[in-house]
Amino acid sequence: MKPAVTTTIALTGLLATLASPAQARPFNDPRAERMPAIEADAAFAGQPRDPACHTSTLASTGGALPASPSTLAIRWTGFANFELSYKGQIMLLDAYFDRGSLYPPLGFKADDVTRANVILIGHGHHDHMSDAASVGIRTGATIVGAPLTTAKLLSQKVDPQKLRTASGRESVVMDFGPFKVEPILGRHGEPPKTLVDAFGGALRATAPKPTEEQLAELAIIRSRGVQDPRVVTEGTLAYLITLDDGFRIMYRDSGGAVTDFEKSAMERAGGRVDVALVAVSASYLNTETVPRALEHVRTYKPDVYIPAHHDAAYNNLWRATEPLFQAVKDENPNIVTASRGYREPLCFNTEHNISRKR
Numbered sequence: 468m469k470p471a472v473t474t475t476i477a478l479t480g481l482l483a484t485l486a487s488p489a490q491a492r493p494f495n496d497p498r499a500e501r502m503p504a505i506e507a508d509a510a511f512a513g514q515p516r517d518p519a520c521h522t523s524t525l526a527s528t529g530g531a532l533p534a535s536p537s538t539l540a541i542r543w544t545g546f547a548n549f550e551l552s553y554k555g556q557i558m559l560l561d562a563y564f565d566r567g568s569l570y571p572p573l574g575f576k577a578d579d580v581t582r583a584n585v586i587l588i589g590h591g592h593h594d595h596m597s598d599a600a601s602v603g604i605r606t607g608a609t610i611v612g613a614p615l616t617t618a619k620l621l622s623q624k625v626d627p628q629k630l631r632t633a634s635g636r637e638s639v640v641m642d643f644g645p646f647k648v649e650p651i652l653g654r655h656g657e658p659p660k661t662l663v664d665a666f667g668g669a670l671r672a673t674a675p676k677p678t679e680e681q682l683a684e685l686a687i688i689r690s691r692g693v694q695d696p697r698v699v700t701e702g703t704l705a706y707l708i709t710l711d712d713g714f715r716i717m718y719r720d721s722g723g724a725v726t727d728f729e730k731s732a733m734e735r736a737g738g739r740v741d742v743a744l745v746a747v748s749a750s751y752l753n754t755e756t757v758p759r760a761l762e763h764v765r766t767y768k769p770d771v772y773i774p775a776h777h778d779a780a781y782n783n784l785w786r787a788t789e790p791l792f793q794a795v796k797d798e799n800p801n802i803v804t805a806s807r808g809y810r811e812p813l814c815f816n817t818e819h820n821i822s823r824k825r
């Protein structure tokens with residue numbers, strides 16, 4: 468008798484596994500384990516696997532857009548670049564793709580980006596906007612930036628009709644199809660000089676020296692960005708992006724101090740976002756980067772925290788994200804932390820969002 472009972476239990480278990488709706492669902496929403504409503508959403512689970520959420524080809528370079536109108540795909544493409552695709556529209560956050568041969572390859576070139584509806588530039592340093600003009604001109608996308616950023620784009624032959632300038636000091640909401648965008652004045656990171664000098668010196672002393680060609684290449688890329696010191700206080704925008712179903716994203720491409728403008732924008736928006744895409748501070752030591760990440764997370768109160776600006780040239784140090792994840796979770800175990808490789812999609816079922824009752 469005993470072996471028969473064991474077999475029955477084993478078979479029942481196997482059948483339950485085979486019948487699991489996880490097989491059919493279009494993708495795994497990173498919030499699913501923390502939010503029973505996503506896990507229990509039968510309509511969502513019944514949809515077929517969505518190619519846009521399982522391939523590493525950007526929608527902007529010809530890859531699939533999400534199949535369902537409630538699916539948002541987010542892809543990180545190095546430094547503070549992200550691609551958002553939603554309801555057939557593509558929004559790029561920052562545009563720094565051709566970084567030069569000292570950097571790890573992203574798997575595509577600026578020339579490959581042929582589709583984009585909107586480009587939001589956080590600030591005008593070259594490592595955030597060096598490809599904004601060429602990509603904007605090729606795709607016909609509207610480009611949003613601070614005055615210093617759009618002045619640079621004008622000098623790069625971008626059609627003035629395609630530019631939207633924002634100081635981020637007043638509450639302005641821009642409509643781009645299914646995306647509503649509020650530019651907010653942030654502040655650029657200001658890593659302590661003692662750290663920059665000490666770590667910069669150590670890296671220069673130990674890393675292979677760039678060749679003359681590599682230096683020339685970097686000089687051209689650098690010339691496509693803004694070098695004005697006012698970028699720190701007047702030229703760095705955070706963006707609050709709200710989808711037409713209420714799903715909210717906060718994007719910040721520099722790990723500087725939170726401003727009063729950001730605090731009031733968050734108050735107006737109900738105090739929370741679904742996803743925060745935030746640059747890791749450039750201060751090298753985790754004793755410096757962790758408190759700054761906590762300041763961002765306490766301000767935006769995201770359900771999902773996704774870091775940015777943590778990769779580096781081959782001869783440099785990537786900024787560690789795990790110490791940030793640990794500190795964020797120590798403070799609030801319900802926050803989901805997520806980081807992916809270049810171009811790998813993170814997909815969200817945006818029907819479930821902070822603006823709605825879950």
Ligand SMILES: [Zn+2]
Binds near residue numbers: 590592655721
């Ligand atoms: Zn910068």
